Amino acid sequence: MREGLTARQTQILKALIEEYIEMAEPVGSEALDKKYSLGVSPATIRNEMVTLTKLGYLRQPHTSAGRVPAPVAMKFYIDQLMEERQMSLADEVKAKEEVWDSRNDLDELLEEATKALAERTRNVAVAATDQGKVWHAGYSNVFNSPEFSDLRICANLFSFLEEAEKLQELFFEREGSGSPIDVLFGEELGWPELNPIGIVTTHFKAKGINGALGVIGPVRLSYPTIIPVLRYFRNLIEEVARA
Template sequence: MKLDERKRLVLRAIVEDYIASALPVGSRTIARKYRLGVSPATIRNEMADLEEMGLLEQPHTSAGRIPSDKGYRLYVDTLMQRINLSLDELRQIREIYERRTQEIEALIQETIKVLCDTTNYMALVLGPGVSATPVKRIGLVPMTEKSAVLVLVTEAGFVANRLLEVPEGIREEDLYHISGVLSHHLQGLTLDRLSLTAIRELYNELARYRSIVEQTLEILSGICASQESERVWVGGALRILDQPEFRDIDKAKAILGLIEDVNLLRESVSNFRGKSGVQVTIGVENDLEDLKDCSLVSATYWMGSKPVGTVALLGPKRMNYSKAVAVVEVVEETLSEVFTKVVGA
């Protein structure tokens, strides 16, 4: 949609004033605060045109206007001024990550804290999935004469336990031997990099235990394909309820329902996994009906050229997009660097 320069200035002023105040914006406010060089009457006419174009809305209880989803979208795409974080903010982010370069679980928790503290919005981090992070430990734990538990632990802190059948004649010593071979071939590898050569070597070295090898590979494949291979961390959930928009009880309930069902949030955030750059979805652009009053700012973080997770901020549509985009961008870049170093990619 093409706007003349005056309409662009009026729309940007209304969006930014509404973001700051959470109050509908009138023509006199724009004329007084933004000095566009035209009268309130002229601004009022421009606002009427913008409303007719679907970029502004008029709450029934107010003479002022607020941006529509379409207006926010135009603002983010063409009118928003990109900002850089202050040197102090950048230094604080770097220092936090430098303290946590060896524990990925702690790294994710620090990421949540950074996102929340610098924006005061709700933060989400997706992944890394089990298939994208190296195996830290894998082995078989005897349970009964006919069963054992396969235990998998990844460097990202993912833990899985699965029961498998032990064929007759297999002793505890055999299970410990199998565990040693599995560790030798799989430790340090990501499951999505498990080559046919490695699988062939497992079968050759454990030829006597073919049934256990087959069950192990089937279990690992199932773990990678299941939803539990992706984790979602949520922080600052109650901060979004501090926003004026969510003083409405129905809107608050909708958000609280999403917080309780992290699977829904996981699906919304994972839609953008693998895309480069910061993604912004506004109101009705979100898949979930309960997010129609929210905006989501997200970015994929990487291990080299491989996408391994997503960082995101969830806030009201009246969020400070310039700040949110800048924070997500810096956190994604820093997390990608640190994650690559931790995993040894």
């Protein structure tokens, strides 16, 4: 449990984040009361949400009575609260089959892996090497997220994906957390035009080359699903490249 939060606050925060990831809109106390067995009244949930807002874990959009999680809450959820949903064995085998024929050519391998990763995560997938090469896939997935109904945000995201220098900075020049899987938010990166963006990254080494793999989408990415998939693809690239 995070220092300063009670067990009840942690339980409410977890439920609110999971509801937000699923519904893509601010979450109110009534919705949490109806859907989750929190064992307290809507009024108590509401009071705890006010406290969590004062502590910086939740935010209240101007146009809504509901709350959305702040980046610090999402990081807390990812690090300590979420339950990962692993890929099925059948899906792992299928992914390996999709990239196996490209094992002798790293460029082709990363192109195929990026396509397969985008298909499974239903978001944008990116691969890059520290030599400056970049692969993207899944652009059309952006339009599945309500956050990207704002064309200005879409334009900012697509512009970012086309800027090789920014991607190199993101993957190879920025000081990471030291974790095998890193989660970042546009807000943290100091790029205001990318505030609604969530990014999950990992690094690999294949055929003597340092590379990175990432999934990019809204802040409310389905982290319990995406993190295990990204981890699998990192290991898959390294394994297939050795074959």
